[in-house]
Amino acid sequence: DAAASQKRWTLGDFDIGKPLGRGKFGHVYLAREKRSNHIVALKVLFKSQLQQSQVEHQLRREVEIQSHLRHPNILRLYGYFYDQKRVYLILEYAARGELYKELQRCKFFSERRAATYVASLARALIYCHGKHVIHRDIKPENLLTGAQGELKIADFGWSVHTFNRRRTMCGTLDYLPPEMVENVEHDASVDIWSLGILCYEFLYGVPPFEANRHSDTYKRIVQVDLNFPPKPIVSGSAKDLISQMLVKESPQRLPLHKLLEHPWIVQNADPSG
Numbered sequence: 001d002a003a004a005s006q007k008r009w010t011l012g013d014f015d016i017g018k019p020l021g022r023g024k025f026g027h028v029y030l031a032r033e034k035r036s037n038h039i040v041a042l043k044v045l046f047k048s049q050l051q052q053s054q055v056e057h058q059l060r061r062e063v064e065i066q067s068h069l070r071h072p073n074i075l076r077l078y079g080y081f082y083d084q085k086r087v088y089l090i091l092e093y094a095a096r097g098e099l100y101k102e103l104q105r106c107k108f109f110s111e112r113r114a115a116t117y118v119a120s121l122a123r124a125l126i127y128c129h130g131k132h133v134i135h136r137d138i139k140p141e142n143l144l145t146g147a148q149g150e151l152k153i154a155d156f157g158w159s160v161h162t163f164n165r166r167r168t169m170c171g172t173l174d175y176l177p178p179e180m181v182e183n184v185e186h187d188a189s190v191d192i193w194s195l196g197i198l199c200y201e202f203l204y205g206v207p208p209f210e211a212n213r214h215s216d217t218y219k220r221i222v223q224v225d226l227n228f229p230p231k232p233i234v235s236g237s238a239k240d241l242i243s244q245m246l247v248k249e250s251p252q253r254l255p256l257h258k259l260l261e262h263p264w265i266v267q268n269a270d271p272s273g
């Protein structure tokens with residue numbers, strides 16, 4: 001609630017539980033806020049490492065952006081606090097944990113499960129883009145699942161606000177179409193590409209442009225060297241959707257609201273998400 005996001009939290013406000021995971025910058029613990037008994041996830045980041053990697057500004061931006069986002073498919077960041085050595089993020093607890101572990105366990109998802117996740121992600125991204133926020137780091141590692149199996153986008157560490165850069169193209173703006181002046185659609189389409197990659201990986205268990213060497217992956221991406229293996233068997237409708245998202249020309253990628261009307265989503269996604 002509003003009070004919670006303003007309160008000055010300290011470690012003493014929480015009972016710390018089991019470790020949930022360990023990331024590059026620190027560990028995540030299950031925790032309970034003592035007064036409310038509210039269960040949260042507490043991410044502990046070491047200031048030394050944040051300084052070393054010069055990501056403090058990114059973390060500040062994440063906290064700022066996340067404090068304005070409220071969506072069922074976006075993991076809440078309730079607040080933060082710090083002490084001498086560490087910064088603590090107070091996060092919504094996603095009871096079923098990391099989606100990529102589930103993908104590794106199942107190898108790949110059914111079309112219904114994949115479409116349900118893709119539709120939830122599209123709705124969350126439509127919400128973010130409506131607030132001129134792009135995530136820019138949509139991948140299985142940043143997706144968590146709640147107690148009912150619902151998908152939660154986490155870790156806005158790479159998200160940005162897309163301010164409307166006033167283009168000074170040859171001095172006048174008068175002749176630019178709305179989407180160019182807005183400059184949101186153009187930027188926001190990076191998340192559409194990533195969602196297309198994710199949809200492919202949900203269905204095949206590997207991302208489409210995977211290669212042994214970085215340089216080969218880079219080449220396959222810029223050439224959009226997209227092909228669909230014969231196994232597992234995937235419907236033509238799914239391939240059609242993926243092909244409309246993995247388009248090099250960003251303004252030509254299928255807009256997210258059109259994705260929600262695509263036959264593959266309409267016929268396979270569980271409306272409750």
Ligand SMILES: O=C(O)Cn1ncc2ncnc(NCCc3cnc(NC(=O)Nc4cccc(Cl)c4)s3)c21
Binds near residue numbers: 023041043
């Ligand atoms: O995922 C797991 O390991 C385990 N797990 N299991 C359940 C569960 N429930 C909630 N959260 C979990 N994990 C934390 C997810 C995050 C959300 N937001 C983040 N933000 C961030 O790390 N920002 C950040 C860090 C360092 C530098 C910079 Cl610039 C930005 S991490 C959970």
